[in-house]
Amino acid sequence: MTTTLEPPAPIDDDTAGAPAPVVRTKKRSTRVWVAVWVAAMLVVPWVVQSDLWMGVGIFALIAAVGALGMQVITGFAGQISMGHAVFMAIGAYTSAWLGVDEGLPVWVWLPAAAVVAGLAGGVVAPAAVRIRGLYLAVATLALIFIGTYVWETWTSMSGGVNGRTAAAVEINGQDLLDGYWSADGEEILTSFQAWWYFALAVLLVVTVLTWNLKRSRLGRAFMAVRDRDIAAGVAGIPVTRTKVVAFVISSALAGVSGALLVSYMGYFTPSQWTMMVSVDFIAMVVIGGMGTIAGAILGAFFIKAMPEMVNVLSPYLPFVSKDASADGGVTAPLLSQFLYGFVIVLVLIFEPKGLVALFKRPIDWIRARISGGSK
Amino acid sequence: MSLFLQLGFQGIALGMVYGLIGLGFVIMFKGSHTFNFAHGEIVAIGAYSVLALMAVMPWGLAFVIAVITTVVLAVLIEAVFLRRMVGKSVTTVVLATLGISIMLHQAILMIWGVGTHGSAGPVGSGTVNVGSVVLPWSGIATIGTSVVVLAGLAYFFQKTPYGLALRATASHQEAALAQGIDVRRMFALSWGLAAFLAVVAGVFLASFPRVVSPSLGVVALLAIPAIVIGGMDSLVGAIVGGLIVGLIQVMGSYYLSDIGGGRLHEVLPYIVMFAVLVVRPYGLFGSKSIERV
Numbered sequence: 001m002t003t004t005l006e007p008p009a010p011i012d013d014d015t016a017g018a019p020a021p022v023v024r025t026k027k028r029s030t031r032v033w034v035a036v037w038v039a040a041m042l043v044v045p046w047v048v049q050s051d052l053w054m055g056v057g058i059f060a061l062i063a064a065v066g067a068l069g070m071q072v073i074t075g076f077a078g079q080i081s082m083g084h085a086v087f088m089a090i091g092a093y094t095s096a097w098l099g100v101d102e103g104l105p106v107w108v109w110l111p112a113a114a115v116v117a118g119l120a121g122g123v124v125a126p127a128a129v130r131i132r133g134l135y136l137a138v139a140t141l142a143l144i145f146i147g148t149y150v151w152e153t154w155t156s157m158s159g160g161v162n163g164r165t166a167a168a169v170e171i172n173g174q175d176l177l178d179g180y181w182s183a184d185g186e187e188i189l190t191s192f193q194a195w196w197y198f199a200l201a202v203l204l205v206v207t208v209l210t211w212n213l214k215r216s217r218l219g220r221a222f223m224a225v226r227d228r229d230i231a232a233g234v235a236g237i238p239v240t241r242t243k244v245v246a247f248v249i250s251s252a253l254a255g256v257s258g259a260l261l262v263s264y265m266g267y268f269t270p271s272q273w274t275m276m277v278s279v280d281f282i283a284m285v286v287i288g289g290m291g292t293i294a295g296a297i298l299g300a301f302f303i304k305a306m307p308e309m310v311n312v313l314s315p316y317l318p319f320v321s322k323d324a325s326a327d328g329g330v331t332a333p334l335l336s337q338f339l340y341g342f343v344i345v346l347v348l349i350f351e352p353k354g355l356v357a358l359f360k361r362p363i364d365w366i367r368a369r370i371s372g373g374s375k
Numbered sequence: 376m377s378l379f380l381q382l383g384f385q386g387i388a389l390g391m392v393y394g395l396i397g398l399g400f401v402i403m404f405k406g407s408h409t410f411n412f413a414h415g416e417i418v419a420i421g422a423y424s425v426l427a428l429m430a431v432m433p434w435g436l437a438f439v440i441a442v443i444t445t446v447v448l449a450v451l452i453e454a455v456f457l458r459r460m461v462g463k464s465v466t467t468v469v470l471a472t473l474g475i476s477i478m479l480h481q482a483i484l485m486i487w488g489v490g491t492h493g494s495a496g497p498v499g500s501g502t503v504n505v506g507s508v509v510l511p512w513s514g515i516a517t518i519g520t521s522v523v524v525l526a527g528l529a530y531f532f533q534k535t536p537y538g539l540a541l542r543a544t545a546s547h548q549e550a551a552l553a554q555g556i557d558v559r560r561m562f563a564l565s566w567g568l569a570a571f572l573a574v575v576a577g578v579f580l581a582s583f584p585r586v587v588s589p590s591l592g593v594v595a596l597l598a599i600p601a602i603v604i605g606g607m608d609s610l611v612g613a614i615v616g617g618l619i620v621g622l623i624q625v626m627g628s629y630y631l632s633d634i635g636g637g638r639l640h641e642v643l644p645y646i647v648m649f650a651v652l653v654v655r656p657y658g659l660f661g662s663k664s665i666e667r668v
Binding site for chain 1: 410456459460463465466467469470471473474475476477478480481482484485486487488596599600603607638639641642645646648649652653656657
């Protein structure tokens with residue numbers, strides 16, 4: 001079915017074989033944008049005073065780590081995986097086991113979550129990547145159901161239906177969920193601020209890693225496999241091995257995201273690792289923008305913030321009732337979920353390149369104006 | 376032995392339900408090159424519609440009207456959303472159906488709530504004894520209806536002009552177009568046909584645990600291992616895969632009840648599916664080309 005092959009994705013800014021001067025301007029402007037973004041992210045916890053929105057923001061930062069992982073497998077390597085929830089769970093259980101049961105510090109359990117989830121991905125990948133496209137999506141869907149069954153049955157690890165305590169992030173012996181205090185008992189950072197900076201730090205590390213990965217030989221191999229796998233094979237790229245590596249990296253990042261998530265929540269249950277968790281990540285990548293780093297992060301913030309937006313707006317909507325009932329009725333959570341599905345479809349139909357493209361368009365327009373319309 | 380036969384009968388009945396749902400997936404996949412993740416929710420909508428309508432009219436009429444509304448809904452979804460995505464990548468289209476699936480699920484919750492309702496089936500919970508084997512009427516109705524529907528479908532595909540046109544579209548879209556077949560109408564036809572099968576299956580699926588609940592859409596996704604085992608583009612494969620999954624589940628729920636908390640049968644179809652995929656990535660009856668999708 002050649003008609004359904006993905007059209008070659010536009011090559012990203014600084015990788016294009018464009019004339020040298022253009023490359024330099026673009027690179028510089030990318031740097032400026034990244035600096036602006038990082039500066040803004042550093043200021044956020046001092047500007048945003050709402051606990052609700054700080055919480056949403058921290059969840060978004062944590063989700064962005066997993067979304068970057070999904071970008072590696074789906075955006076870069078072009079494979080749809082529905083298995084992200086399983087690898088998140090593996091990261092979560094690894095962190096809880098090492099952090100709580102073994103009493104190891106975050107510097108051990110967080111990388112360990114990546115390693116164990118990555119290894120699990122490595123076990124599944126050789127079987128999974130033999131299967132292409134749709135079949136991979138469906139095969140990884142099987143992982144979700146098998147995973148949930150394993151967590152629910154392996155009660156000594158998962159705590160059964162009641163769930164279990166997650167590992168706390170302790171820095172200098174202080175649990176970040178209690179905030180960060182100076183030696184003489186003064187609060188330096190609130191719990192929200194402390195967690196925001198911690199999650200942001202992890203996200204920045206992962207962002208740098210994936211950004212470099214994308215520009216590396218391996219990253220280019222991913223994209224070659226995505227665009228024309230047979231041609232990539234002919235060009236000497238080991239197609240299967242490349243897909244396996246993408247799957248492993250993606251699983252490892254999902255593991256980190258899962259470990260962070262449960263650590264921030266403090267508590268987690270086997271039933272939370274559903275298919276919808278994986279769909280969320282796919283949606284982040286799609287809505288944000290396929291194949292771009294900024295897209296994954298933007299998508300994560302959008303997906304995490306949207307339900308809260310609907311919740312906040314729902315009192316002003318006359319047809320939305322407050323409480324759920326067994327007989328139906330439009331409630332804020334149902335409406336936000338409905339809109340969530342609707343937005344996915346709308347983005348796919350009207351802006352397949354995602355929010356990133358929406359943002360880029362005016363920027364490109366201004367840039368074209370400045371450079372005298374030479375483009 | 377009679378227990379084994381009884382379980383086998385139930386397994387075949389459940390398998391037929393999965394087969395009908397799976398057939399819907401396969402017909403859409405072949406007819407419009409779309410793997411529709413929202414199909415499970417369409418099954419649920421079918422069952423809910425019958426349930427809602429049978430409260431105010433005789434069952435037969437309720438069924439017919441439910442079929443019409445569900446088919447119209449499916450054709451509308453295809454026309455409003457999926458038709459705009461022709462030519463887009465498989466990933467994009469699959470994601471769109473995931474989005475639609477989420478919308479439909481929330482719509483079900485808005486209309487019918489989170490509660491469970493009684494069965495939407497035409498027959499009660501009675502049983503009949505054949506020798507020493509006890510057969511539930513619901514199982515007999517399921518198998519009987521499925522056989523009739525399948526025979527009708529076979530006739531449709533083999534003997535009618537529309538069936539021929541649909542097969543032509545499935546095997547080669549451009550060639551079918553060149554022969555004067557309205558391919559868009561064929562997309563709609565395949566979705567409508569799938570929706571019809573979904574309503575039939577939904578009614579009987581809701582008679583296995585005898586409830587109609589919002590989780591019906593997820594239960595219907597068990598047709599996915601069925602079609603993967605059978606081969607995603609094979610009509611026969613869907614039925615065979617459905618029967619395999621049905622038998623695995625029913626037999627497993629009895630014979631493996633001591634292992635793994637007694638719930639192993641719930642994931643067994645997925646484990647078998649994974650094993651089949653490793654050996655034959657295109658399923659038992661699928662054509663090798665679908666691996667290329």
